[in-house]
Amino acid sequence: MNIRDAEAGDVPAITEIYARSVVEETASFELEPPVETEMLSRMESLLDAGYPYLVAAENDGVLGYAYAGPYRPRPAYRHTVENTVYVAKEAQRRGVGKALMLKLIDRCCESGFRQMIGVIGGAHHQASIALHETLGFEKAGQLKQVGHKHGRWLDVVLMQRQL
Numbered sequence: 001m002n003i004r005d006a007e008a009g010d011v012p013a014i015t016e017i018y019a020r021s022v023v024e025e026t027a028s029f030e031l032e033p034p035v036e037t038e039m040l041s042r043m044e045s046l047l048d049a050g051y052p053y054l055v056a057a058e059n060d061g062v063l064g065y066a067y068a069g070p071y072r073p074r075p076a077y078r079h080t081v082e083n084t085v086y087v088a089k090e091a092q093r094r095g096v097g098k099a100l101m102l103k104l105i106d107r108c109c110e111s112g113f114r115q116m117i118g119v120i121g122g123a124h125h126q127a128s129i130a131l132h133e134t135l136g137f138e139k140a141g142q143l144k145q146v147g148h149k150h151g152r153w154l155d156v157v158l159m160q161r162q163l
């Protein structure tokens with residue numbers, strides 16, 4: 001497995017990985033999976049703004065991806081990033097998510113960002129909470145019933161790591 005910068009050619013695989021999670025899970029609070037052009041435009045906006053966007057590649061296939069973006073848009077938040085990481089179902093529990101996140105953390109440190117926030121959709125989402133804990137994130141709070149998806153109310157768990 002090779003962790004490298006994402007390219008436009010990775011967008012179809014990224015779109016597919018994300019779409020499955022949007023439809024089946026609560027990690028993202030989006031309700032409809034975005035199309036490839038929208039995913040490409042989101043990637044370009046992040047790269048243009050200087051945030052890292054990485055993929056885990058194996059045998060020309062994409063196993064997962066991770067990126068950092070602004071935590072909130074107001075400029076005083078500019079040293080703080082929100083992280084995102086998605087791994088294809090078939091590739092989970094093989095260390096892909098952790099490898100992506102370790103590289104993402106390195107890249108964010110190199111770029112001078114100071115804090116990383118994980119915004120976890122659903123307090124039941126043990127995989128994501130455990131992954132963040134493994135990486136040194138600490139729980140910073142829990143917002144109650146701020147989302148509604150798949151017929152149920154969802155909390156958001158905020159996790160924070162100093163960079």
Ligand SMILES: CC(C)(COP(=O)(O)OP(=O)(O)OC[C@H]1O[C@@H](n2cnc3c(N)ncnc32)[C@H](O)[C@@H]1OP(=O)(O)O)[C@@H](O)C(=O)NCCC(=O)NCCS
Nearest residue numbers: 027084085086087092093094095096097098127128130131
């Ligand atoms: C969360 C997610 C990225 C984890 O990716 P992954 O490649 O499966 O995780 P890894 O194999 O690198 O696991 C690293 C550690 O995280 C924890 N972990 C990962 N999946 C877990 C699970 N299902 N249950 C409990 N702990 C889990 C473990 O501590 C694991 O270490 P171990 O395998 O040595 O026990 C993946 O489940 C995923 O894409 N989920 C859907 C999208 C999502 O929730 N993204 C996070 C949004 S910020």
